[in-house]
Amino acid sequence: MADQVAGDVMMRGVGDNAPVPEFDNPAWVTPKPLSECTVAIVTSAALHRSSDEGFQPGDTEYRLLPADARDLVLGHWSPNFDRTGIAIDLNVVFPIDRLEELAANGTIGAVAPRHASFAGNQPDDVATIRLDSGPRAAAELKADGVDVVLLTPV
């Protein structure tokens, strides 16, 4: 449709005007060399295993995804982005096979045993993921020995 604004342009415009939380004195971690790091993926695509409970609208919790899971369903509630990419290739959102390849060739130290998934469509103040579910997920990955997290947005 030539007479309508492109969907991605519209959605990025929404982001331009969205209020965002402020982080004073943000933390900074200097990592070990990448070849010694255990790497996990944290995504906001609301991925969950097909057999597991899906995400509800406004869901502030997370799901932990075992590194060998490939039956991942996209549970995000917004209709405003492409879903066929991930239907064709999980790695376009959750690059787990690419991480396995990087571990095999020594670029990264190891792939984490578990990865984390949140829903991108959060309440505006993001208070729960900031103060509760986010820190809990981080602690779980930390306990798994994760040094570096790659965040992938949807």
Add this chain to the structure above:
Amino acid sequence: MCTLAHVFEAAGIATVTLVATRSVAERMKPPRGLYGEFPLGRPLGRPSDPEFQHDVLARAFALLDADGPVLEDHPDVIEAEEVPLSCSLPPRFDPDLPPAVDEANGLRKAYDRSLERRGFSSVGRVIDADTVPKVLATLHDIAEGADWKSVELPGKNTTALCHDIRTYYEEAALELADGLAPDGRAAEAWYFEQTEAGRTVLAARAAIKDQGGPHPAWFYMAPGHR
């Protein structure tokens, strides 16, 4: 995503954020960000293109060498072309059925092939594939003037119902379409511009709005720009 970057960094884990909306990252300042002007929903850029995905990852992980906050751009831009996917639709089979119901029935074999090949489906938030035609019949009735509050809508959640119907169509379409992976919004354009189901969803959406239905009940039945 930027919030989680700060949260994980505060927990002692170094983070690299793939950024989908640059203006948000500029304001939220995740420790290390790589902006990719790629179709939304495809943060690694291209499905089934390991070389491109590795390029994105290499540029992202290179930011771990930075001494302080950094936001860089991936040099490639990939637009989500909204040119409808080239995908044939089943011919009219039962003229007594609403067109979308007939069409959905005709796509069932393609959907089943997808399910068999992948082993799972993203259809199922509130209805399964068996129920897709029935809900399309109900949306057809709403579009024709039925009171949306009086008809039976499984789960009473139009967003979830429309997700399941659209996903049923998109999973079937990926079995039917020829060639390379479709552009970012090609399947969406096909669904809303060329299928009877897409037209029915848009018509029902307009009808619910006209009947005074609350914004969340109709708005999220389709992408905002449609």
